[in-house]
Amino acid sequence: MxxxxxxxxxxxxxxxxxxxxxxxxxxxxxxxxxxxxxxxxxxxxSLIVPIGIYIILAVSLNLTTGFLGELSLGHAGFMAIGAYTGALITLNLNMPEAVEFIIALIVGGFIAAIFGVLIGVPVLRLKGDYLAIVTLAFNEIIRSIINFLGITGGAMGLSKIPRYTNYIWVYILVVLTIVIITNLVNSRHGRAISAIRDNYVAAESIGLKVSKYKVMAFVIAAFFAGIAGVLYGHNLSVLKPADFDYNKSIEILVIVVLGGMGSVRGSVIAAAVLTILPEVLRAADDFRMLLYAVVLIAMMLFNSSGIRTKLEESGKLPKLPKLTRNRAK
Amino acid sequence: MGSVLEQLINGLGTGSIYALIALGYTMVYGIAKMINFAHGDIIMVGAYVLYVTVTQFKLPVIAAVAITVTFCAVLGITIEKIAYKPLRKAPSLAVLITAIGMSFLLQSLALLIFNANPIAFKSIIDVQTVKLGNTTVSGVTLVTLIVTMICMITLSLFISKTKAGSAMRAVSEDKAAAQLMGINVNRTISMTFAIGSALAAVAGILFVCQYQSIKPTLGALPGIKAFVAAVLGGIGSVPGAMIGGVLLGVIESISKAYISSELTDAIVFGVLVLVLLVKPSGLLGKNRIEKV
Structure with missing residues (x-):
């Protein structure tokens, strides 16, 4: 076989x-x-760079939410760690632009990944609703610590971050993210991750190390979120702790949900659509949050209605992995 | 900075508001096995309804409070019917995402109707500050403590003594068996949402009386903190929610006074993480056994 x-x-x-x-x-x-x-x-x-950043965020969140099947509400927290680390590096190093930026990207990603381990390991004991809440709690903890520390500028944040992010960097990193995540998902490890989502007990009983794979998914997702954060900081040139609140995490989640949990392609398309749409509907800017809310609810109702199954069977919609019922009865 | 006792009483005041909200979370979790993320935003809706009835319609306080509580109870039932009921057989992730969507929906609707600027609101509770020796207790805190006490006692009696209360306990124990015994599960679930939302409305009223300002995101943070309280006490357990809420309020007020007001949120959420790691089922919660 x-x-x-x-x-x-x-x-x-x-x-x-x-x-x-x-x-x-x-x-x-x-x-x-x-x-x-x-x-x-x-x-x-000016939308090209944000679209790329959201693609990286959404694709990486899809790894935890879509493929591992655990809701993470702390993605903006990892992004914040990456953004602040990267910004502090480029603000304090005096090196050529490209060298400085590459160091910022790598270190930003790694520090975020280290926090991914810190969060991933304790979180292992939990799943489902509890895990979602703990990730949310970590997001808030990270945000209030950034708010508290002096080096990060407190509530005022950091400013005058060099604008290194351009479409070339973003394009390269988007492609890297997509290639790495798709390859991972299709690899032996990726199948293990999906198996844990499909049936936790069965996966464990055939000898898959559930904890190892959970941490792995968390860490990789955190790494890419960190990189996206570095890009984000060097695009806006200012960073405030308030940028990385719970709403930011939800925004990324909306992209993943709209694109289809467990579909990398879907995340890419949804990231583009949801970044462009509010710009096109400028007049309807107030309705943006409402739109997000309606998208979340409507997609969930649609997914669990019979229409989705029928469309998938007739080939009009790509088949998405079915999430298992792991609710306590 | 007041004395330790004063901080404790303040913490007790905030904590009892958290406890009221946490009761809603815990009851809904017990019955529907889901985290109703929109619960925190019911507080916000309650605050706005109170504002509209008191300042726009100039209704007497009692009538305004009654309308607020009824409105939120009906809203709770409606949310359940529209968003959660079709997903009763869906995976928990789907329900959780829908609930987050609902919370966002309520917030953005409030944003569209009342816009983001905070509205100043004069407390409807007109009670003098009480002095006991060296410690002063504000009237609002006193009323908050009394009202929450009444709500909790009534709720406990309702759950343990009445027929509807035992129906609720039965449904949360085993839905299918309860149905076989002739309990109307749908109605019981609706009732739970109604009670939870009514308690959230009361919490909302007490909350605006304390902070005297209303904005669309008002419910988010107390909502999440109340959830922390529910988890701390053991989700699904009614006395647990009460203890958890009060404990959290005290922790918050002490750390605000003696550690750092910026780090308060970090400490509160740190407590949650710690509790979940050491005793995932909370202080009074039951251990769930994984079945294949």
């Missing part, structure tokens, strides 16, 4: 990878054309 799987993988290896590489290059040309050409006005051009 394993041989067949391996063989199949090897066959599709060259052709598929060539196509993917071509797609990545084509995508870059399209983004470059959009960013440099006259097709878009400045307002829309």
């Amino acid at each position: 394993q041989n067949i799987v391996k063989e199949k993988k090897n066959n599709s290896f060259t052709k598929k990878n060539l196509l993917i590489t071509a797609g990545i290059i084509l995508g870059f040309l399209v983004v470059m054309y959009l960013a440099e050409g006259n097709l878009l006005n400045r307002q829309y051009k």
Whole structure:
């Protein structure tokens, strides 16, 4: 059985990878054309970077929420750690731009990942609702500590962060994120993660180390959230603790839910749609939060209604992994 | 900075508001096995309804309070019917996300109707400050303590003595068996939401009387803290919610006075994390056994 799987993988290896590489290059040309050409006005051009940042955030949150099946409400917290670490590095180092920024990205990601371990390990004992609340609690703890510390500028935040983030950096990192997460999800480890979501007890009983995989998913998601945070800070050039509250985490969650939990492609599309939509509907800016709320409720009602199953069976909608009922009876 | 006793009494005041909100969480969790994230925002709705009835319609205080409580109870039932009932067989993640959506929906509706600027609101509780030796207790705190005490005693009696109360206990114990015994499960769930939301409305009224300002996000933080209180006491347990709420209020007020007011939230949530790690089922909660 394993041989067949391996063989199949090897066959599709060259052709598929060539196509993917071509797609990545084509995508870059399209983004470059959009960013440099006259097709878009400045307002829309300024959206390219946020879209990329949200794609990274959504794809990484999808790993914990969609693939591992645990709701994490603390993604903005990891993002904050990355953003502040990165900003402090570029503000204090005096090195060439590219070197400084690469260091900021890597260190920002790693510090966020370390916090991912710190949070992931205790969180292992919990699941479902409790886990969601603890991640929310961690988000608030991180935010109030950032608010309290002197080095992070307290409630005033940090300003004059160099604007290093541009569409090239964002594009490279978006592609890296998507490639790494998709490969992970399709790998042996990714299947283990999905197995834990589908049936926790069964996964454990066939010898999967549930704790290990849970921490793994948390840490990887935190790492990418940290990187997205670094990009975010160097795009806005100012950071305030209030930017990373619970609402930010929900915003990312909305993207994941709209795109489909367990679908990387869906997250990418939803990130673009939900970033562009409020700009297009400028007049309806007040309705943005309302829109998010309605999206969350409507998607959940739609997913568990019969319509979704019918559409999936007739092939009109891609099939998403079914979440298991792990509610106490 | 007052004496330790004063801080304790203040903490008791805030804590009893948390306890009222936590009761709603715990009852709904016991019956519907879900965290009703929108519960905190019911407090906010209650505050706004009170504001509208008192300042716009110029109703007497008693009538305004009655309307507020009824409105929130009906709102609670409506939310359950629209958003949660269709998801009763859905995975817990779906229900949790819907509840978060509901919370967002209430907040953004309030934002659209009343906009984000905080509204100043004069307390409807007109009780003089009481002096006991060196410690002063504000009238609002005193009323808060008395009102919560009455609510809790009534609720405990209701749950333990009446037929509807035992129906609630039966449904939270075993839904299917309760149905077989002829209990109307849907009605019991609606009733739980109504009671929980009514308690949240009372909490909302007491809350605005204490802080005298209303904004759309008013319910979010007390909501989450009340949830922490519910977990601290053991979610699903009614006395646990009361103890947890009061304990949390005291911890908060002490750390605000003696440690740092900026770190208060971090300390409160730190307590939650600690409790969940040491005793995941809370102080008075029952251990759940994982069944295949």
